[in-house]
Amino acid sequence: MKKKEKTYQQILEATFILFAEFGIQGTSLAMIAEKVGISKPSIYYHFPSKDALIETVFKVIFADYRFDNYFQIDKMTAKNFEKKLYSGGISMIPETNEENFIVMKVLNEFILTAGREHNYAGEIVELQKDFLLGFERCMDKGVELGVVDAKDSKAKSQLLALTIDNISNYMLMGIQVEYRKIWKLAITNIMERVDK
Amino acid sequence: MKKKEKTYQQILEATFILFAEFGIQGTSLAMIAEKVGISKPSIYYHFPSKDALIETVFKVIFADYRFDNYFQIDKMTAKNFEKKLYSGGISMIPETNEENFIVMKVLNEFILTAGREHNYAGEIVELQKDFLLGFERCMDKGVELGVVDAKDSKAKSQLLALTIDNISNYMLMGIQVEYRKIWKLAITNIMERVDK
Amino acid sequence: MKKKEKTYQQILEATFILFAEFGIQGTSLAMIAEKVGISKPSIYYHFPSKDALIETVFKVIFADYRFDNYFQIDKMTAKNFEKKLYSGGISMIPETNEENFIVMKVLNEFILTAGREHNYAGEIVELQKDFLLGFERCMDKGVELGVVDAKDSKAKSQLLALTIDNISNYMLMGIQVEYRKIWKLAITNIMERVDK
Amino acid sequence: MKKKEKTYQQILEATFILFAEFGIQGTSLAMIAEKVGISKPSIYYHFPSKDALIETVFKVIFADYRFDNYFQIDKMTAKNFEKKLYSGGISMIPETNEENFIVMKVLNEFILTAGREHNYAGEIVELQKDFLLGFERCMDKGVELGVVDAKDSKAKSQLLALTIDNISNYMLMGIQVEYRKIWKLAITNIMERVDK
DNA sequence: TATGAATGAGACTTCATTCAT
DNA sequence: TATGAATGAAGTCTCATTCAT
Structure with a gap:
């Protein structure tokens, strides 16, 4: 359970950094997966779609x-x-x-x-x-x-x-x-x- | 000569509008071609690449x-x-x-x-x-x-x-x-x- | 693991035969994919590019x-x-x-x-x-x-x-x-x- | 009439040289046209198709x-x-x-x-x-x-x-x-x- | 005699996504 | 909890070719 939470956070953070560098459209799931060190489909375990991931990133920023x-x-x-x-x-x-x-x-x-x-x-x-x-x-x-x-x-x-x-x-x-x-x-x- | 110039301008204008609506990355040559009413490869007759087209759009704005x-x-x-x-x-x-x-x-x-x-x-x-x-x-x-x-x-x-x-x-x-x-x-x- | 290796070999073999018949430039990824019975992008799962595939074919021959x-x-x-x-x-x-x-x-x-x-x-x-x-x-x-x-x-x-x-x-x-x-x-x- | 013959020869020669450097499949009509200094469609005035051009090149070599x-x-x-x-x-x-x-x-x-x-x-x-x-x-x-x-x-x-x-x-x-x-x-x- | 303008087909490649394991 | 393997859709771009001028 903790592991899940950890990976989740890692994905978010990686996405965050990549968005800043390459833009939303310029960031692919492959890039995120590579940065986190997991496989591409693994992202789908934590987020139902890229859009959902984007939205989560957005909400995190939004909250702070x-x-x-x-x-x-x-x-x-x-x-x-x-x-x-x-x-x-x-x-x-x-x-x-x-x-x-x-x-x-x-x-x-x-x-x-x-x-x-x-x-x-x-x-x-x-x-x-x-x-x-x-x-x-x-x-x-x-x-x-x-x-x-x-x-x-x-x-x-x-x-x-x-x-x-x-x-x-x-x-x-x-x-x-x-x-x-x-x-x-x-x-x-x-x-x-x-x-x- | 006039025809070329006309299509050229049409491409530029279509690109311009689409960029505004969908962003640069979100605009594909297919979309531009469709908007102008020409075929996709025709764009290449007027611009050597998408990048060149982008740059031209940029320069036009930049000039004004x-x-x-x-x-x-x-x-x-x-x-x-x-x-x-x-x-x-x-x-x-x-x-x-x-x-x-x-x-x-x-x-x-x-x-x-x-x-x-x-x-x-x-x-x-x-x-x-x-x-x-x-x-x-x-x-x-x-x-x-x-x-x-x-x-x-x-x-x-x-x-x-x-x-x-x-x-x-x-x-x-x-x-x-x-x-x-x-x-x-x-x-x-x-x-x-x-x-x- | 075995499946990957199998497809990999099938791609190599198909490429090999097609190269012999149509030449390197005359062989497209579509032809290879069709011969193997997989989709075009699947090839990219096994080889990062056509060039890489060509090189592998070359090395296999070269080795023997x-x-x-x-x-x-x-x-x-x-x-x-x-x-x-x-x-x-x-x-x-x-x-x-x-x-x-x-x-x-x-x-x-x-x-x-x-x-x-x-x-x-x-x-x-x-x-x-x-x-x-x-x-x-x-x-x-x-x-x-x-x-x-x-x-x-x-x-x-x-x-x-x-x-x-x-x-x-x-x-x-x-x-x-x-x-x-x-x-x-x-x-x-x-x-x-x-x-x- | 002489001009036609001249262009014809120029196309042949350019094709010849380009074939040697880039191969037959690697040579496009665009490359030939550029080397001769004419437009791409002009080639079609002298040769009905790329294949015909290839064949002519072949015959010239063949003759010598x-x-x-x-x-x-x-x-x-x-x-x-x-x-x-x-x-x-x-x-x-x-x-x-x-x-x-x-x-x-x-x-x-x-x-x-x-x-x-x-x-x-x-x-x-x-x-x-x-x-x-x-x-x-x-x-x-x-x-x-x-x-x-x-x-x-x-x-x-x-x-x-x-x-x-x-x-x-x-x-x-x-x-x-x-x-x-x-x-x-x-x-x-x-x-x-x-x-x- | 030549070309300006255009195009359908097809090339390589990337993407988000799926699904059995 | 994660991944190995695969894919349809779509991307940019090149090619031989056409046709009115």
Whole structure:
């Protein structure tokens, strides 16, 4: 029983890594089997089909890639708001975290696929909304704490979501941007100018 | 002569549309041939290989998707700077531009592929840099015109590039964001607060 | 395990026969599969590619077609030298042996191919040299036994090699030559005229 | 009219050279067209099919590769018999005759093909017989001139034919043999030992 | 006299999947 | 719990050939 669970995990992990490197369509069961060190049909013992495997991979990512994993709103105070927001964003950026890099790559695969096949479309959108809503809650908290102007707070949250999201994309493409400065700038811009 | 050119264009267009719908790997020569209404080997009369066809599609997009097609820096003045910047960005957004929708989808395909196969990687990066540099030139112009504070002007331009880029991505995914507000907000934020 | 080995052998044998009949290039995997009674992709379970299959066929022939399989030098004596040489040569000639006929045909295929693709060139030459050297050793033995004049013994051995080789070629082409007489004549000519 | 004839010859020549290099099956009409510098369908203006082209190539070779082109029996005398025989053979050997090298390669192609398709089989055999008969006439002449023992004269002629034929084969394969010595030896062997 | 454009047949190969063991 | 053996469908690509121009 333990062995089964182990192989299952190995298959998932191998698939995960291969998806990041070769894409979903570019990854064959043969490749996965070889990486795990099992035979091709063995995969069918654990997953009824390639599609099911894909979906499982998706769900695993889906489960982990959540706003609350990066930002803890309930720990935000007027004093640390800007700082928490800043460090949360930075922790999302692939470069800073190897694991993230692969996750993001596979995620991008799914996002692209989502536009074509409707299997994941819903969940992808849900995932993006999780972040959008997370930033909204965050802005609300900021307003509540008196560090963010209530005006256009929804657009502000979306701007933050977009920014952090695309910084990741650029990192993934290997384009170097001054992401700390950019993120800082984005945050500063949406915050109330107390000095005024 | 005309006939060849016509079929050539038909193949390109069909490929283009199919790439947008099914992805590069998900599009077979059989599908293209069927869509055009020719036989599979006929494609080889016009393109030496599938790779060559892919590359041509890529170059066509690459040729058109340029910063200067959307923003005309030389026509910017202190007075219309904000407005021009705003309208230029809006014109890039898929929803407002049917044609753009497909272009962006295929472009995304290439971007994803670029991370894996190094065929287009260089050109993709070049393309992204074209936009990054475009916004930089834009900020410089803004500084020159006295409507943008010189401080962190590079990070500002990157922020704008990221924002407009990712608004497109969200639209592609079918996630509705208040993109006009977001874009407005982004622009306002980077502009000098003359009222201060 | 046994099943695999069996199919493997069946593929090899079918390939062998088809090569003899239609040539290497003239034999498709479809033809092989049909002859064996399996599906085309099944061949790939046993051989990674057509080239690999070709090479295996080549090696099988290569392993069997050896001078020592036809001539046993160590059993030659002054008395039986001429006779052993004669019977060894005769046993090589295709007509006398159905199996040989196919082997020779396929071998000729490889020889022809060898001139073009350098895959087998080296081994083909090695094979020919095996026979050339075999006859040289044979002549040396003859000299040692005192039944062959040492003069030009190398040219003599080459003459024998050429003769037996081309008798085969003629048989393959269906040209009837008095091969027994020819071979006899060739042997007689190179032997020391003791009676003179 | 002249132009037509010229192109016709160019096609033949190109085909000839390509056959020698890539084999008959390995040579496509596209390759021929490219080498000549014309379009693929243009070949069909001069030859009704690839098979027809192949046959023409065959006939051209067939017309030139004749015993009488290398050996002039009517000029043989008792004195020069051995010498003429020797030089005639040497002139047939590819190494000594650049042109011959290609001819022999293509000829070998046809010989191999002949075993499979019955198109050329008859003519190939006829060609080989031309040489066999040539050597027979040659031996008869030798007998008539009193320099060759009448006994087994047919087998002797066949031995000579085989020998010179296979020296060519070895040269083609790039196996160096002492062909002058071999040929000399073969001739000496079949000649009457006048010194006895 | 030649070619531009196209095609049906078929080549090798890979894939996800099945099923008896 | 896993695999050995096999397969139908589909992929890219090449070939000899056709036909209107």
